[in-house]
Amino acid sequence: xxxxxxRLLQRDFHELRENNYKGIAxxxxxxxxxEWEAEIEGLQNSVxxxxxxxxxxxxxxxYNYIPPVVKFMTIPYHPNVDPHTGQPCITFLxxxxxxxxxxxxxxxxxxLQVMLSNPVPENPVNLEAARILTESECLYRAILKLFSRxxxxxxxxxxxxxxxxxxxxxxxxxxxxxxxxIWSEIATSAATEYYRTPLLKDPKFIGxxxxxxxxxxxxxKEWNLK
Numbered sequence: 001x002x003x004x005x006x007r008l009l010q011r012d013f014h015e016l017r018e019n020n021y022k023g024i025a026x027x028x029x030x031x032x033x034x035e036w037e038a039e040i041e042g043l044q045n046s047v048x049x050x051x052x053x054x055x056x057x058x059x060x061x062x063y064n065y066i067p068p069v070v071k072f073m074t075i076p077y078h079p080n081v082d083p084h085t086g087q088p089c090i091t092f093l094x095x096x097x098x099x100x101x102x103x104x105x106x107x108x109x110x111x112l113q114v115m116l117s118n119p120v121p122e123n124p125v126n127l128e129a130a131r132i133l134t135e136s137e138c139l140y141r142a143i144l145k146l147f148s149r150x151x152x153x154x155x156x157x158x159x160x161x162x163x164x165x166x167x168x169x170x171x172x173x174x175x176x177x178x179x180x181x182i183w184s185e186i187a188t189s190a191a192t193e194y195y196r197t198p199l200l201k202d203p204k205f206i207g208x209x210x211x212x213x214x215x216x217x218x219x220x221k222e223w224n225l226k
Contacts, residue, residue: 012105013033034059038056043117053072070112071086076144079126080126089114
């Protein structure tokens with residue numbers, strides 16, 4: 001196959017394998033490389049430490065002029081993930097004016113790792129998750145653990161699937177009623193307007209990522225609950 005997007009995604013795949021970022025894995029699940037699956041593990045000393053999140057990434061022939069569509073397979077209980085669509089609220093994925101052609105697949109996955117590990121309760125897209133996080137981090141962590149699984153892709157991520165159709169899985173939306181059944185003390189809040197959270201605006205955010213990660217390893221996460 002040929003085409004600009006295909007060649008760029010081959011380059012991105014090579015970059016991802018060569019750098020071997022900790023807690024990040026991804027691979028194409030279609031021969032044209034337009035459909036991907038990925039797994040992201042939360043950073044150490046964060047609210048998502050030891051948790052793994054699975055997602056799909058859909059590219060088009062217009063990549064990298066426009067960003068891909070990212071959706072979580074099992075929608076995490078996270079202030080900055082849309083509970084209806086499973087899409088993360090990252091500015092450069094939502095707003096074409098914020099997208100930069102210098103971004104790569106690795107850039108996207110690293111940004112998602114930081115977003116998942118550093119939830120922002122202000123102006124959330126999932127209001128209930130933001131409320132639980134600010135009221136009880138312990139309870140919030142427990143809910144997150146219910147819908148996480150071990151990292152699985154690292155060993156075979158360098159190979160294309162023999163049967164791409166078997167690899168593709170549907171998005172699983174976890175309704176709040178599912179959480180409520182296990183955590184009966186949680187009460188749903190009234191629906192209000194959703195807002196996108198501007199996050200990681202800096203085009204050089206990979207450098208910022210490593211700076212943040214270094215600080216994260218030196219200091220345990222502290223939440224301001226007020």
